[in-house]
Each structure stands twice: as structure tokens, then as C-alpha cells.
Amino acid sequence: xxxxxxxxxxxxxxxxxxxxxxxxxxxxxxxxxxxxxxxxxxxxxxxxxxxxxxxxxxxxxxxxxxxxxxxxxxxxxxxxxxxxxxxxxxxxxxxxxxxxxxxxxxxxxxxxxxxxxxxxxxxxxxxxxxxxxxxxxxxxxxxxxxxxxxxxxxxxxxxxxxxxxxxxxxxxxxxxxxxxxxxxxxxxxxxxxxxxxxxxxxxxxxxxxxxxxxxxxxxxxxxxxxxxxxxxxxxxxxxxxxxxxxxxxxxxxxxxxxxxxxxxxxxxxxxxxxxxxxxxxxxxxxxxxxxxxxxxxxxxxxxxxxxxxxxxxxxxxxxxxxxxxxxxxxxxxxxxxxxxxxxxxxxxxxxxxxxxxxxxxxxxxxxxxxxxxxxxxxxxxxxxxxxxxxxxxxxxxxxxxxxxxxxxxxxxxxxxxxxxxxxxxxxxxxxxxxxxxxxxxxxxxxxxxxxxxxxxxxxxxxxxxxxxxxxxxxxxxxxxxxxxxxxxxxxxxxxxxxxxxxxxxxxxxxxxxxxx
Numbered sequence: 001x002x003x004x005x006x007x008x009x010x011x012x013x014x015x016x017x018x019x020x021x022x023x024x025x026x027x028x029x030x031x032x033x034x035x036x037x038x039x040x041x042x043x044x045x046x047x048x049x050x051x052x053x054x055x056x057x058x059x060x061x062x063x064x065x066x067x068x069x070x071x072x073x074x075x076x077x078x079x080x081x082x083x084x085x086x087x088x089x090x091x092x093x094x095x096x097x098x099x100x101x102x103x104x105x106x107x108x109x110x111x112x113x114x115x116x117x118x119x120x121x122x123x124x125x126x127x128x129x130x131x132x133x134x135x136x137x138x139x140x141x142x143x144x145x146x147x148x149x150x151x152x153x154x155x156x157x158x159x160x161x162x163x164x165x166x167x168x169x170x171x172x173x174x175x176x177x178x179x180x181x182x183x184x185x186x187x188x189x190x191x192x193x194x195x196x197x198x199x200x201x202x203x204x205x206x207x208x209x210x211x212x213x214x215x216x217x218x219x220x221x222x223x224x225x226x227x228x229x230x231x232x233x234x235x236x237x238x239x240x241x242x243x244x245x246x247x248x249x250x251x252x253x254x255x256x257x258x259x260x261x262x263x264x265x266x267x268x269x270x271x272x273x274x275x276x277x278x279x280x281x282x283x284x285x286x287x288x289x290x291x292x293x294x295x296x297x298x299x300x301x302x303x304x305x306x307x308x309x310x311x312x313x314x315x316x317x318x319x320x321x322x323x324x325x326x327x328x329x330x331x332x333x334x335x336x337x338x339x340x341x342x343x344x345x346x347x348x349x350x351x352x353x354x355x356x357x358x359x360x361x362x363x364x365x366x367x368x369x370x371x372x373x374x375x376x377x378x379x380x381x382x383x384x385x386x387x388x389x390x391x392x393x394x395x396x397x398x399x400x401x402x403x404x405x406x407x408x409x410x411x412x413x414x415x416x417x418x419x420x421x422x423x424x425x426x427x428x429x430x431x432x433x434x435x436x437x438x439x440x441x442x443x444x445x446x447x448x449x450x451x452x453x454x455x456x457x458x459x460x461x462x463x464x465x466x467x468x469x470x471x472x473x474x475x476x477x478x479x480x481x482x483x484x485x486x487x488x489x490x491x492x493x494x495x496x497x498x499x500x501x502x503x504x505x506x507x508x509x510x511x512x513x514x515x516x
Contacts, residue, residue: 017158017165022272024169029268030334033261035176042257043120044182045248045264046110047127064088064233065146067370069208070289073150078210086214088143096136103132116257123183130186134193141197144204147211152283156203164196232376233367239379243386243410247402250390255398262399265330265338266345270353273318277311277360284361288368300365301428307361308437309486315357316445317478321471322346324452332464341399348403355414358438362422371425378417385409444485448478 033041068084107125110116116124148157171188205211247267252260284307291300322329326346331339366372386409393401423430451474461467483490 017161020162021165022275024165025268025272026333028169028172029265032172032176033334036182038258038261039117040120040182042252042260042264043116043124044127044185045260046252046257047124047131047182047186065143066150066285067289067368069147069150073208079212081208081210082212082214085143085147085211088146089140089213090217092140092143096140099136099139100133103129103135106132120182123181126183127186130183130190134186134190137190137193137197141200144197144200147204147208148200151207153203153207154283156207157200160196160199160203163199164192167195168192232373235376236372236379239376239383242383243406246383246387247390247406250387250394250402251399254391254394259399262338262341263345263402265334265342266349266403269322269326269330269346270349273315273322273353273357276318277315277357284364285368288365292369297426301426304361304365304422304426304428304433305437307365308358308433309441311360312358312438312441313444313482316354316441317448319350319354319357320445320449320452323350324449324456325467328456328461329467332461332467345399345403348400348407352407352410352414356410359414359418359422362418366422366425369425374421378413382409382413440485444481445478447481447484448474451477 032044036044065085065088069081072078072081072084107128110124110128145157148154168189171192172185175184175188244267247263248260251263284303288300288303291303323346327339327343330342334342363375366375386406388405389408390402390405393405395401397404419430419434423433455470455474459470461470
């Protein structure tokens with residue numbers, strides 16, 4: 001099992017990379033919107049959404065690589081690791097070629113499907129083709145990233161991510177300031193993707209020198225072994241794409257490309273929250289697999305409780321702030337023209353998003369235990385309901401109908417399926433799980449929510465600096481709520497480590513002395 005310090009370091013490095021990505025995206029998004037314009041930005045969003053659908057051709061192989069390489073590496077079975085890795089790479093190389101060909105077809109079909117202004121049709125076609133090529137490179141080389149994840153080398157993955165984020169941002173700013181459009185943005189993305197993935201190949205082979213790339217066609221036994229795990233991952237990924245990206249397609253087809261921008265703004269803020277939680281979740285899947293292999297069921301149940309608490313205590317304050325201050329924030333961030341519509345969409349989507357984040361730890365544990373077959377089946381139900389309900393409601397109430405079409409099925413799945421399934425899998429009472437993980441975490445954030453509600457009415461920030469200052473001033477209220485809700489656990493930790501502060505202070509002094 002990973003040591004606590006190793007896990008903490010992995011999470012910390014992931015959050016550093018994520019923080020840089022979020023900050024860059026935060027400041028870059030309004031820059032891109034205002035330089036491209038509402039329609040062009042909507043088309044750029046549609047290009048990304050259409051390309052994301054091609055990710056379904058992954059077939060769930062990256063997760064399979066992480067699981068099998070982690071298992072065989074721990075046992076010293078390097079030949080088996082090489083066989084599993086090479087089989088996935090062989091598959092993905094063919095899939096990458098298929099993606100390039102598919103993007104060529106989509107580039108021609110897009111001008112007939114969407115309401116694209118004539119002057120943007122050529123640029124949109126080129127953007128789809130180039131973006132598809134970028135995605136093909138990322139998908140093919142993604143197995144090397146899976147190897148690093150299996151070895152818990154998230155430090156290397158984070159370093160590549162940071163470099164990729166910075167390089168992408170510099171290019172985007174220069175291109176847009178120089179008057180270029182979405183086709184040139186797609187071309188720059190391809191350059192950045194090639195450099196980043198070349199780095200992943202080199203780093204993964206150095207981190208796992210016993211790993212061999214076998215260029216021969218993999219044997220059928222290994223292919224079936226990979227497929228047995230990944231087929232349900234594939235189905236889940238298909239459903240996830242429908243849930244997260246179909247909304248933009250529905251809006252683009254049934255309303256307009258310009259309306260996609262409003263939905264994208266709302267969705268991007270919630271996506272940032274998911275990314276923050278995902279930084280914690282990267283270590284949960286391999287850790288759950290390790291605990292399961294050792295038969296440590298008690299530790300698995302503890303992982304579920306502690307992981308869920310951590311994700312909720314991180315995400316709930318952000319979600320509460322978006323619910324009460326969404327209009328103010330979007331007006332300061334993107335402009336008043338986007339605030340009313342996008343803020344309302346956020347409030348609707350948050351109805352289900354809160355519980356989806358609450359089940360994030362459960363999701364990773366289920367994958368770590370290879371108990372994800374029922375998840376694939378229930379995800380199919382959610383995706384179908386999402387699509388049908390969104391199409392029905394968009395004709396009735398417009399953009400809000402699409403948001404409700406997403407929120408209602410998700411809310412049902414998150415409340416009715418997940419708590420029962422994870423508790424049955426780990427053989428623990430549902431009431432214990434819901435109380436210890438969900439309710440106590442929710443109660444800890446209640447004082448912060450009350451403070452957000454009254455502060456929004458008492459003080460309307462006039463700049464982003466004032467907005468973040470206001471949130472910082474409310475932070476002690478959040479800390480107070482956490483202390484009150486988890487006072488016993490905090491007291492136990494302090495009693496078990498009476499000299500913790502002294503040790504940290506001495507370590508800090510030694511670091512300063514060495515640095516000087």
C-alpha cells in the first residue's frame with residue numbers, strides 16, 4: 001500500500017498541475033471569447049465536443065493498462081506488464097488511424113449539420129480535421145501515461161501537464177492577438193500535443209526500464225483479458241460523453257451555435273470543480289486495487305468514508321459559492337451579457353452535480369475492484385434519459401430545458417443507485433455511510449453557505465479581486481464549520497501527534513538554514 005506521505009505528495013502535485021490549468025483557463029476563457037466572438041467561440045466549443053466523442057474509440061484501454069501494469073509490476077511480472085501494455089498500444093495505434101479518418105468525414109458533415117456562417121465553414125472544417133489528428137496522437141500515446149499512473153509517478157504526469165498548459169496558453173494568446181482564428185488554434189494544439197506526448201514516452205520508458213514495447217500482434221488471450229475489463233469501461237465512457245457533451249450538440253442543433261457559449265460557460269465552471277476532485281481521485285483507484293489484493297476490507301471501508309469526506313469538503317464550498325454568487329462571478333469574469341442565463345444554468349446543474357461529486361470516491365473504488373459492470377448498465381439508462389429529456393425540454397423551455405434534462409436523470413442515479421451499490425460491494429450499512437460521509441460533510445459547510453447567502457446581499461463585489469477577497473473573508477466560517485462537525489476526529493489526530501507542530505517548526509527551520 002502506498003505510504004500516506006506518497007499519497008499526499010501525489011495529490012499535492014496533481015493539484016499544483018490542476019491549479020495552473022484552472023488559473024490559465026480562468027483568465028484565458030474571457031480573452032478567447034472576446035477575441036473570437038460569440039459565434040466563433042461557439043463553433044470552437046462544438047469542434048471540441050465533436051472531437052471528444054471520438055474518445056469513445058479508446059475502448060477503455062487506458063484504465064485497463066493502469067490496472068494490469070500496476071498488478072504485474074507489484075508482483076515483478078515485467079513480461080506480463082509488457083504484453084498488456086503492448087497489446088493496448090497496438091489497439092490504440094489502429095484506433096488513432098480511425099480517428100484521423102473519422103475527423104475528415106466529420107469536417108465535411110459539420111457544415112451540413114450545424115448552422116455555420118458561410119465565412120466560417122472552411123475554418124471549421126480545418127479545425128475539426130486538425131483537432132481530430134491531435135486527439136489521435138493523444139489517444140495512441142495515452143497508454144504511456146497509463147504506465148506512469150500505474151507506477152504512481154504522478155509527479156512526471158503533472159510536470160508534462162504543466163508544460164503543456166503553459167505552452168498552449170502562450171500560443172493561444174499570440175495567435176488571437178495576431179488576428180488568427182479557430183483553425184490556427186487547432187494547429188497550435190497539435191504542435192503542443194506532439195511535444196507533450198513525446199515527453200510521456202521518454203519518461204515512462206525511463207521510469208519502467210523493464211517495460212518492453214512488443215511490435216508483434218498481441219495474442220488473443222491477452223486481448224480478451226484486456227477486453228474483459230475495458231468493455232464496460234467503454235460503455236461507461238460512451239454514456240459519460242453523452243451526458244457531458246451531448247448538451248452542447250443539442251443546443252447547437254436545436255437552438256444556435258451562439259447559444260452554446262452560454263451553456264459552455266456554466267459547464268466549464270462545474271468542470272473545474274470536477275477537475276479539482278479528480279486530482280484527489282487519481283490515487284484512489286490504484287489504492288483500492290492494492291487494498292483489495294491484500295484483503296484489507298476494513299481499510300477499504302475507511303477509504304470510502306475518508307475519501308468521500310475529502311471530496312465533499314473540497315467541492316461543496318465551491319458549489320455553494322457558485323450557487324449564491326454565480327451571477328456576480330460570471331458578470332465579472334465574462335461580462336454582464338452572459339451572467340443571467342449562465343448563472344441560472346449553473347443553479348440547475350448543481351442540483352445533481354453536488355451528489356455526483358459525493359459519489360466520486362465510490363466510482364473510483366468500484367473501478368479499482370473491477371466491479372463496474374452494473375455501473376455500465378445504469379449509466380446507459382442515465383445517458384438515454386438525458387438525451388431524450390433534453391431534446392423534449394429544449395423545445396419547451398429552451399436552454400434551461402437542456403440543463404434540467406441533464407440534472408434530473410443524474411440526480412436519480414446518484415441518490416438511488418450509488419449509495420446502495422457501494423455499500424453492498426463493501427458490506428457496510430447505507431445509513432452509516434450516508435451519515436459519516438455525506439451528512440456530516442454537508443453540515444460542516446452549512447455555516448459557510450449561510451454566510452455566502454447574506455454576504456451576496458450585503459456586499460456586491462465590483463471586481464474579481466473584490467470577489468476573491470470576499471470569499472477569503474468567509475473562509476474562517478468554513479473552517480469553523482469543519483471543526484464543529486469533525487471535532488472528535490480532529491481531537492484524536494492532535495492527541496496521537498502531540499509534537500506535530502514542534503516537528504513541523506523544526507523541519508521548517510532546518511530547511512531555511514540549508515537554503516541560506
